[in-house]
Amino acid sequence: MKIIACYSNKGGVGKTATSVNLAYELAQAGHRTLLCDLDPQGASGFYFRVKPSKKLKNETFFNDVKRFTQAIRGSDYENLDILPANMTFRDFDIFLSRMKNSRSRLKKALKLVDNDYDVILLDCPPNISSLSESVFKAADHIVIPVIPSTLTVRTFEQLLDFFKQHKLGKKKLIPFFSMVQRQKKLHTDTMDQLHSRYKKTFLETTVPFSSDVEKMGIHRAPVTTFSRNKPAAKAYHSLWNELQARL
Numbered sequence: 001m002k003i004i005a006c007y008s009n010k011g012g013v014g015k016t017a018t019s020v021n022l023a024y025e026l027a028q029a030g031h032r033t034l035l036c037d038l039d040p041q042g043a044s045g046f047y048f049r050v051k052p053s054k055k056l057k058n059e060t061f062f063n064d065v066k067r068f069t070q071a072i073r074g075s076d077y078e079n080l081d082i083l084p085a086n087m088t089f090r091d092f093d094i095f096l097s098r099m100k101n102s103r104s105r106l107k108k109a110l111k112l113v114d115n116d117y118d119v120i121l122l123d124c125p126p127n128i129s130s131l132s133e134s135v136f137k138a139a140d141h142i143v144i145p146v147i148p149s150t151l152t153v154r155t156f157e158q159l160l161d162f163f164k165q166h167k168l169g170k171k172k173l174i175p176f177f178s179m180v181q182r183q184k185k186l187h188t189d190t191m192d193q194l195h196s197r198y199k200k201t202f203l204e205t206t207v208p209f210s211s212d213v214e215k216m217g218i219h220r221a222p223v224t225t226f227s228r229n230k231p232a233a234k235a236y237h238s239l240w241n242e243l244q245a246r247l
Contacts, residue, residue: 002247003110003120005139010155011126013145014178016043017213017223018236019123022143024222025240027080031118034072036110037085038092038135039125045084048075049220052086058095062109069113076221081117096130106131107138128162136168141247145178145207148190174246176203176239205242207235 006019016039023035023044037044045052053071060067073082099105110120124135136142146156156175163170175198181187195202207213210232212223219226224233 001114001117001120002141003107003122003139004247005122005124005135005142006145007122007124007132007135007139007142008126008144008146008152008155009128009132009159010152013126013147013152014207014213015039015126015145016047016123017216018143018145018178018207018239019044019121020047020216021222021224021236022240022243023080023121024077024224025237026119026121027077029240029244030079032079032116034081034083034113034117034120035123036083036120037123038089038131039123040085040087040090041125042085042087044123045073045082047216047220047222048073048080048082048084050075050082050084052084054086054088056086057088058091061089061092062095062099062105065112068109072113093130096134103130103134103137106134110138128159136163136172139172141174141243142172143243144173144175146175146194146202147179148177148187148194150190153190153194173201174203174243175201177206179209180206181209203239203242203246205235205238207239208232 006015008015019035023033026033035044042052050073056067056071071083073084075082096105122135146152177191208231212227212230212232216223227233
């Protein structure tokens with residue numbers, strides 16, 4: 001089983017849209033996939049029309065096999081299940097800070113369903129915390145949406161510094177450019193600069209800023225299911241193909 005996290009220490013960069021569409025692409029490719037939403041806002045579950053279990057709280061998430069598995073919901077798509085988040089997930093950091101070997105707890109919890117899935121995809125909240133450090137340890141690969149603008153680039157470089165300072169494996173990090181507006185010179189210039197600065201680090205695929213991605217909230221479905229031939233859907237499909245080659 002592989003664990004892939006979709007993570008950024010900045011909000012509003014397209015993490016959930018990426019998680020939802022990559023999970024769909026994984027499932028369509030025949031991989032038994034679990035999309036695990038760690039963000040208490042629960043947007044991934046909303047997009048897939050599933051309601052969270054109110055019984056899956058801090059301790060039960062990490063220690064109770066029965067409650068963990070009972071909280072998993074089926075989706076409308078073959079090979080794709082969802083573990084939706086509820087608002088109690090906002091206390092994960094407090095709970096983990098009190099636990100011994102806290103960085104290993106998430107990976108241990110996910111191992112509960114090791115035999116049921118080929119891939120677990122984590123939709124992560126935007127911060128650097130006890131939970132995110134657990135994500136860094138658990139994940140085999142970390143996909144990072146980066147808007148090519150000043151603040152997002154700054155937070156990406158902060159993440160690189162954090163990995164360096166804590167001697168974490170930077171090879172896990174797989175950034176790509178998200179919400180790109182090519183008519184903006186800032187975006188094109190920033191992408192050129194980062195491709196030059198971090199050679200072969202960023203994926204070549206870019207996901208455009210698109211109203212079709214915003215319409216996912218109306219259709220409550222991955223963008224490919226209702227707008228297959230539009231640029232955003234093609235970009236997510238390309239993103240999966242390129243990511244698959246990296247993995």
